[in-house]
Amino acid sequence: MNDVSAEGSAPPRRTWRQALSLYAKPASLRMLVLGFSAGLPLLLVLGTLSFRLREAGIDRSTIGYLSWVGLAYGFKWVWAPLVDRMPLPWLTTRLGRRRSWLLLAQVMIALGLVGMAINDPAQLLSPLVWCALAVAFGSATQDIALDAYRIESAGSDAQAALAAVYQTGYRLAMIWAGAGVLWIAARAQGAEVAGYAHAAWQTAYLAMAVSLLPGMLTVLLSPEPAPRPVPAARSVGEWLQGALLDPFADFWRRYRWQAVLVLALIAVYRISDVVMGIMANPFYVDMGFSKDEVAAVTKVYGVVMTLVGAFVGGLLSSRLGVMRVLMLGAVLSAASNLLFAWLSGVGHDVTSLIFVVSADNLASGIASAAFIAYLSSLTNISYSASQYALLSSMMLLLPKFIAGFSGDYVNAHGYEAFFQATAWLGAPVLVLVWLAGRVVPRAQGQRSVDSRSSRE
Template sequence: MTASAIEANAVTAALGADAPALPHAPAQPSARRLLGLYLLLGFSAGLPFYMFNAVLTLRLARHGVDIVIIGFFAWIALLPTFKFAWAPFIERYDIPGFSRFWGRRRGWIMLSQLGIFFSMVAMALTSSDESLPLTALFAILLAFWTTTLEVAADGWRIELAPGQAAQAPIVAANLWGYRSAMVAAGSGAILVAAWADWTIAYLVIAVAAFAPFPLLAAMRPEREGAGGRALALASGIGTSLLILLTAALITAAAGWALLSAAAGIGLSATTNVTPVVLAMALLPFAALALALPRINRLPSGTAATLPSFAAPYVELFWRYSYAVLAMLAFVSLYRMGDVLTLTLSHPLWNAKGYTLHQIGVADGAVALSASMAGVALGGFLSTRLSLGWTLAIGAVTAAVGNWIYVWLWHADPSAAVLYTSVAVDQFGNGFAGTVFVVYLSMLVSPTNAGAQYALLSGFAFLLPRLLAGASGSMQTQIGYDGFFLLSGALSFAAIFLLPVIARVKGRTPA
């Protein structure tokens, strides 16, 4: 039995799906339970996201950290961009203790939740931000374990529901959970910080993020004869603590080396990093352009004979050939505005004098309702219209969501201005995000779903997150209004690649 079949059968057993598990094909939970599963998984992954991103930038701004340094912290969000580097490892190896009893994917999810919990507790205990390197270390660890959780869930989703019509409602449910959690975390943390302090805020979200762990631990084993639950839980936690400690030490050593190198070349808050960032962003395109002629000439099926790490990616590049360059350019532009807006929107609100309570409400009820409306409409239209049309609508709504902040910057501060701006932004973000996930899901091969989706979704945010790290530098040169005009224009520019993207058809192996 294949690993995917075993895991799918485990889902069926755990959720009590109606259909019996087949020995050589992924078993399908009922549609209702599959939607519930991905609502929960989306919620689990979404809670920590704002805590190393938007909430952290607001926290740093309230502590008086320079806007350029705050921009540098946006580079932490680059980590999910490179999730393809460890996605094959997640799909191939088990977590001792956890995986033996609950299966490989649930094992990785449980390890990730432990990592998320302890990283957020560490961020709570260093919430004064007196040592920015320590703040960065724990934020990086939080980003790593959050991303690992997403990788384990994404491949499962694509295996269980191939096809656009099947993907759209699951993607919508997943994003409902994800965005609900992001908004709940952002709004909840900010409101708690307004009432108490940042330490309490991070501890509250850490406990909430850990809530799914006991639910997973209470699920049925992957298969009969898996052994005792208590022993599996104890050995899994013990192994996980060793893994978490090792990851923290490696990250600390790598961070120290990187900071030393940056100091050695004179990188500081006064350095204009934008040209360097743009040059770095072009490197992956150049490397792939050089490799494509050789990959294109490979005989059909060659990718299957390559090492497991390389095979999924070579198969993707071989299947789409030179068109993959246009695809990657399109996905790099499509979410540009959303990423750049997330980086500087909270410092913008802080600069305009909005209170933590007002920001908390905007990040809460306003953002949640608008985002869910966008997700729902995006999921609905993805089942009714061609992807070309839904992607075009998403690009427009995302651009308008950026440009609305130009109005906010020039308008007199008021709750109505803030809430209207956030509603427009989050509706466009929710709509564009939904159709974008459906589009990426249609590009991957079912046999390499997890790794290929990790590559595409990670690459989609490489250029935006590289530029996000330079957002503070850009803001000092063109102001907040110029920054949000530019970010919206970059999202809108993806429309001009749609005629090319719509005609791309992958090769079929002989």
């Protein structure tokens, strides 16, 4: 499997020291904090929320359907052109196009989390769902602006390192939004109170809203990427042409029929992880694991293996090429789901939980770092926000839709059969990665040529 540069030739091999030095640059350090802000909301409207809902007595089928809140991430390409082109009153003149949208999205997320903290799903579910939708919409908007900021902040030779650092911050936030929120809720509830306690979850979600402050501060203190010129539109139709149609037409023009293969790979690459993840927390609750046990395992072992996975994934991508690591990540992601099937037969055993969570986080970190670098390599810098939003949205649409039925599948067949089925979902991914590694690189040579022509 051969990686190629934007010019169609093999990229120069870095020494290990050169690859490591990319992680110490200021852009990488900023991306660590911003990656944390990006990763924080996801579990709070999906994974951790499913733990909270299951503990509150909400049935598994309802929890599965509520995972469709996450489809907001799958449709973010719809408003991505607005984030890419439209200035915000007052904010854009002071912060720039990318940072103004980042700050607005972070404020929206924080307000939505406060709403989720206040509303009790055991009493009335719908207000919490609406607040979760607001968080998901704000989070998806933050992703659009942040992906464009990351791509425009450094050259293509540094994107793998930025992706790995971004993924490290992202995964740390997911640990905080998963293990941290459970730990806070358990401390607020106290050992003397068993079962569901709304006040404990309220405290935990308010703490998550406060956790967005470092990201907001980073946005305010970070430099805006050099603004690229946006041609003045003479009419609404011309503006829509430039904002909505041109980014997608450019992608199809550069990849032609290979675009179908690229989009197919993107659509299914994370399917095993996404479909399985919706039922992971209900599984922990049904297996009898307490909030403290789940928090302790994911906080300690999950953090370590996530850091190792993201770092190894980025380092190997820089050293060996993205496509090789993409294949490795696909294999590991599917295989780690089989460990959950094994755990369902073991039952309530903390040692086994440690092993399974560690392996799952290691696999996910490696796969995610390589996948982000792969998506970044496909974009044209002239349409970075729109094209990256389209590609990353494709990653979630099919998996999130299928995940909505995960509760029904578990109710009908049990957890062991469910986890085995999610592992088999990863089989087509291996074929698509193999094909993309051999067919698509022939189209990559056109990328830089079209990128230059689109700017001229």
